Amino acid sequence: MVAEPEAVLDDERMRTDHSSARGIAPERPPAAAVSVRGLRRSYRSRGPGGVRDVAAVDGLDLDVRRGEIFALLGPNGAGKTTTIEILEGFRDRDAGEVSVLGEDPARAGRAWRTRIGVVHQDSRDLGELTVGEMVGATARYYPGPRPPAEVIEAVGLTEHVRKRARALSGGQRRRLDVALGIVGRPELLFLDEPTTGFDPQARRSFWDLVTGLRDDGATILLTTHYLEEAAYLADRVVVIDRGRIVAAGPPDALGGPDARTPLVTWLDGDERQFLRTERPTEAVARLARDVAAPGGEIPGLTVTRPTLEDVYLDLIGDGRSTTGSNAEEQR
Numbered sequence: 001m002v003a004e005p006e007a008v009l010d011d012e013r014m015r016t017d018h019s020s021a022r023g024i025a026p027e028r029p030p031a032a033a034v035s036v037r038g039l040r041r042s043y044r045s046r047g048p049g050g051v052r053d054v055a056a057v058d059g060l061d062l063d064v065r066r067g068e069i070f071a072l073l074g075p076n077g078a079g080k081t082t083t084i085e086i087l088e089g090f091r092d093r094d095a096g097e098v099s100v101l102g103e104d105p106a107r108a109g110r111a112w113r114t115r116i117g118v119v120h121q122d123s124r125d126l127g128e129l130t131v132g133e134m135v136g137a138t139a140r141y142y143p144g145p146r147p148p149a150e151v152i153e154a155v156g157l158t159e160h161v162r163k164r165a166r167a168l169s170g171g172q173r174r175r176l177d178v179a180l181g182i183v184g185r186p187e188l189l190f191l192d193e194p195t196t197g198f199d200p201q202a203r204r205s206f207w208d209l210v211t212g213l214r215d216d217g218a219t220i221l222l223t224t225h226y227l228e229e230a231a232y233l234a235d236r237v238v239v240i241d242r243g244r245i246v247a248a249g250p251p252d253a254l255g256g257p258d259a260r261t262p263l264v265t266w267l268d269g270d271e272r273q274f275l276r277t278e279r280p281t282e283a284v285a286r287l288a289r290d291v292a293a294p295g296g297e298i299p300g301l302t303v304t305r306p307t308l309e310d311v312y313l314d315l316i317g318d319g320r321s322t323t324g325s326n327a328e329e330q331r
């Protein structure tokens with residue numbers, strides 16, 4: 001029997017049900033879109049000590065529920081792309097059980113492939129076709145595609161519809177990648193760092209597009225290095241490091257209840273002091289009395305609530321985190 005990992009327990013406890021949010025009571029809980037148990041994948045690595053196998057994915061358990069946006073986070077080399085490409089059926093695995101839309105991606109056929117959409121990390125070779133031709137040609141591979149013009153509009157490329165794809169800017173190419181990933185009306189959409197190179201406005205409209213797809217019933221599995229993107233979009237996130245899960249849960253609950261406790265910092269001479277407290281106003285009043293010169297300012301005062309990025313940096317042991325505390329809360 002497979003032990004119940006933290007991610008699975010979180011999944012049961014923190015279930016997000018968008019159908020009931022829209023007032024449609026599901027007859028029974030929807031099956032998982034993705035279920036992974038004990039996934040392992042190593043690569044041969046040549047180092048000073050000779051050739052050895054290095055684990056990129058080291059016993060991963062994941063459950064992605066239908067209709068949710070699920071973000072896979074982790075530093076460079078954590079194993080995100082390896083995991084996603086195994087789920088997409090583009091990479092083989094050494095061990096583990098994997099079910100994607102009810103099938104094993106290593107054996108699934110064409111019909112299964114038409115049910116998933118993929119936006120890879122690297123743009124494919126775009127050749128001589130125009131934006132309109134590429135989206136139209138891709139749509140023909142699918143049984144029930146979205147109208148290509150609608151998709152091109154959704155990704156903001158209407159004014160470039162007659163432009164050759166290879167003449168697009170980096171951010172526009174990325175939008176075309178997204179268009180090609182969604183034109184087949186996928187039940188499950190994989191987005192591997194989809195907004196790299198987007199300007200802030202394009203990123204915002206992409207977020208609206210993705211939440212719209214989720215509200216239409218699609219499941220989305222996202223990797224991103226933009227923590228504010230995960231915080232905005234994801235119903236649940238999993239943080240992986242060196243191929244293993246280090247935390248799982250909704251973005252605003254990640255790291256446990258204390259992780260988002262407001263942080264008061266100030267300067268004592270050259271040294272920055274930290275105090276985590278649920279009562280920052282009281283703490284600042286006390287500092288004004290004890291630390292500031294009469295009628296003066298508290299040196300270097302900041303009051304912040306740690307963001308997902310702060311919590312994430314703590315989790316992966318970056319050492320630059322601002323959520324650390326060097327002062328106990330005084331009562």
Ligand SMILES: Nc1ncnc2c1ncn2[C@@H]1O[C@H](COP(=O)(O)OP(=O)(O)OP(=O)(O)O)[C@@H](O)[C@H]1O
Nearest residue numbers: 043044055056074075076077078079080081082083
């Ligand atoms: N084809 C390959 N051959 C050898 N090693 C590989 C190969 N693909 C990935 N790796 C190694 O496996 C580990 C995980 O890589 P992976 O691309 O899955 O990480 P990632 O989390 O997607 O990283 P990034 O955020 O940089 O995209 C890394 O150490 C990487 O060097």
